[in-house]
Amino acid sequence: MPDDRKSLGMRCEAIAAEYLAERGYRVRHRNFRTKLGEVDLICEDGPTVVFVEVKARRSIRFGEAYEAVGYRKQQRIMAIAGLVMANWGDRPCRFDVVAVTFKGSMPVVEHLIDAFP
16 A cells, blocks of 8 residues: 555546546546646546546545545536536536545545536
């Protein structure tokens, strides 16, 4: 299991990208940055553009990882999606959360599809 927060986050984003790719998603961008903030992953699930927030936890002692995607973070991701979708044409989009929690040294992945409006 990674020791510091940055390496934990980077490892969990890689785990999430691999998890989604194995399920047929096309990972288009990682750590996509704009003046409004950052989205961890932008993927395609068929015709749907999927904005993915990755949350990591070393344990569930302080709650599930996906619970850390609060209202303000959701609003920021939706604003970024508005900018991105203006360039991607008339396609559906959605917002997923991939939570990676470590049980000992093993990562456990939970994928919440359409996690917020």
